[in-house]
Amino acid sequence: MTGMGGMAGMGGMEGMAGMGDGGPGSVATASVPPPAAVEPPTHGIGVSLPSADAAAKAQGTFPYAADLWAEGLLWAAVLRAPHPHARILSIDTSAAARMPGVRAIVTHADVPGDAAHGRGIADRPVFASDLVRHHGEPIAAVAADHPDTARLAAAAIAVEYEVLEPVTDPEQAFSAEPLHPDGNLIRHIPLRFGDPDVTGEVIVEGLYRIGRQDPAPIGAEAGLAVPRPDGGVEIYTASTDPHADRDLAAACFGLTPEHVKVVVTGVPGAMGDREDAGTQLALGLLALRTGHPVKLAATREESFLSHAHRHPTLLRYRHHADAEGKLLKVEAQILLDAGAYADSSAEALAAAVAFACGPYVVPHAFVEGWAVRTNNPPSGHVRGEGAMQVCAAYEGQMDKLAAKLGLDPAELRMRNVMATGDLLPTGQTVTCPAPVAELLRAVRDYPLPALPMDDPEDDWLLPGGPDGAGEPGAVRRGVGYGLGMVHMLGAEGADEVSTATVKVSGSVATVICAAVETGQGFSTLARQIVQEVLGIEDVYIAPVDTDQPPCGPAAHSRHTWVSGGAVERAARMVRTQLLQPLAHQFGMSTELLSIADGKITSYDGVLSTTVAEALDGKELWATAQCRPHPTEPLDDSGQGDAFVGIAFCAVRAVVDVDVELGSVRVVEMAVAQDVGRILNPAQARARIEAGITQGVGAALTENLRTNAGQVRRPNLTAYALPTALDAPDIHIVKLVEERDVVAPFGAKAISAVPVVTSPAAVAAAVRAATGRPVNRLPIRPQTAAAPE
């Protein structure tokens, strides 16, 4: 189900019955029921508008990159390194080149521009030249007239390796020989906040390990590169950050950015950076070399090997509290395994360090964070990176503290929760709404699900599934809490900006905005925003390419905020252009006119005309930008106003554990979330359900395992995603709509924080059920079984 997380927002789930207004989650707004005669609005903000693509996606007619075709296209295959760490002694492509049907082979020697690329730091070679640094690193790419020929030719490239000892333990990375000219330490943040000499009356310590979650998008990577007559190239792919991909590709191709165009195709699920840039670069090089369109559709195995994973993390914590359970000091060491290349690890580390104490008031905090290079699979941006790993650890500490003090875990948390105005350990004041206590209260007070003995009517789905091995007598039920937080938008001084254009012509409005619809639901929100501002129901979202102004990556919950804000401003500018002449004619200001259902009406209802008449055949265009207030990098002691906004979530997990087999089934997840304002209720719920389910996967089954740096069994049989039977009942008990005044519409993004919080809640519940420490995610059966 997690792999479908991206899909959930795009398609199927919007139509879920009973998920609209009036569900238990809408309690936060004291909404007055509309008079019976008034039809509820069918468009605009706050309506569960279905995605425009929903039907096409459900029926299988929606085109994804893997469906693209061009006349005379060639097929590409990438040769990937079979070793996690090796010196390349020679690459012999002659045998492969002689194979009939092979049109071109490219290696590191054929990269005309920059040999390396990367976000932030360009440290990743397009093709490995002298050293292989991770299993699956691209060595060469082949274009041939048939996909099988391309694969066979790639396999026929003779590479001589000198296999080196891989560095796979991040703790060894500090002392190991540098794996890269930049050294093994990617970033170190020594956060110091408060008085180091404070000690608490109660001290608890813990060591936590978080595994490697794969984003496992439902569709694997694919792309089509088409050469242009002017010497440039167009790349059709499901990029989530088209402009960054274009710039990176242009640099590697030795072209100006004007000669490279990235066209975004349908995105089959994205949990972070979707596409492996290495694949797009190989495609572009082959297209430029052959003068033919070149297509590649990765296998699931390649997908597992190539794209970025969640950082495996090792965390050591010491919490100090007074006898009442008030936190005094948190000491922590956080070690992120970045894999071979830096990618976005520096940002993930900032989030991990800044949120290391969780949404709690902690007067003194000392957190050392490191992100280091290893020969393990690459880590990078996956929803909630950094924040998810520390959440599992600090919530484990809170459970330990509660146990030591003999307090109820929810009560201990309640005594420490932060509110607006409190400080993060980075010294930043939380200025946005932080209704953490309200969220915790909502999940704590929500009725627990009936025990099977009290509800014999319903079939009890035991751990292990229907007809499974579960034995009711060996099943223990546990309840656990998780409180999580995640920042929105890029942090530490990133220039967060987005540009959108809105056009009105006839009865149709068009939005041109390079914010990619990844399944997060942005295009639906953009339609709703335009509907709300202009009163035009028919809104078309133009396809995205890099000829449009940049909007930045579809990550960190950005687009709801920055691109949504840009769309709103552009729509308001169009509105002014539309109403100005009328207002002048009527002798009133534009504010006194309203637009609804294609009609323009004055405040008193006396004057009225239609949008079509007001347009009088003209087209109105406006372009606007949204740039939130700037942030600053964390300084040498981890201090600084690094984040634009923060979203919070509380989850209460109820699990059943078969304590002999150690099998776990999550029965129910009760969620309360801080959303600012709900723009689309059905979509909001779908996003939360998808996020919670992805978190359940991270808690129980999802771990891409390696053996000495070698990825073991990169397939969906071994890498167990949650299925419909594993997905728990998800009850969204409260969505707190306390508007964030600096965010467009006051809305906070929704997708990431449930992913951050739900693994911690599941771990807490298993802890409660079994009495075992549960300090490792995903939870292995032997650690969920009661001691013999």
Next chain:
Amino acid sequence: MTLPGSLDEAVAALAAMPTAVPVAGGTDLMAAVNSGLLRPAGLVGLGRINEIRGWQYQDGAALLGAGLTHARMGRPDFAALIPALATAARSAGPPQIRNAGTLGGNIASAQPTGDALPVLAALEASLVIAGPGGARREIPVGRLLAGLDLLRPGELIGYVRVPLLHAPQTFLKATARTGPSRAVASVAVVLDPARRSVRCAVGAVAPMPLRPFDAENWVSSLIDWDGERTLAPEALTAFGDYVGAACIPDPAPAVTLEGTEPGTLPPAVLHLRRTVATLARRALGRALA
């Protein structure tokens, strides 16, 4: 691709093209073909051979067609006949797989996690192999799975002969998630009142199903076959531990894994042994309940 209509036609088609690969449900084979791991020169489709898609009775045994799908075996009429095989079939993957995957395919692909295999091993089923020229020979399923008696070129698994025991039997499977997935360990237990024996087979922990004969004999001797056929909980637990230790033995001191105490197993393996023990205890307990 040929689509013969009878078993003998299929054998003839294989004889005519020895490099062709027979395919029934294709749930394992076609995945390998699609991922480029296998490029068969030809395929002999077994889907149109009606004679192997059902079952018949013969001398107190059921003769199951190799083309029976898991979905068919999971239905109640079949479950009344061979309950453990029906349970195994119901747990074998999601509905799409069960609708296509066949009993014969499960045996032929002989994956350690094949759900039908421990049940067939516990039932001491035998395979009716169809050969060229209408030849038929019969081999015990255990011998085929152990590689002691392999299919010869041009041969096909035609039928599976399963004794009808008219007594409770169970199949239990431990998996890594609640939804359909491959077994971490599975245990089949069948009672054979006529022979006054309990037979047990453990799947997924070794390349083929394991039979803990000593544990079977010991527990069979404890049961009052003419009376209530019940066992004390302690006996069930001891049986489970016996099976667990038999299937996952302590390493001999010479092969102790690096980093562990001599003579002990890593925690994950110890947990697997405990899983097998728990499954065996529960399986026998449910069979005797």
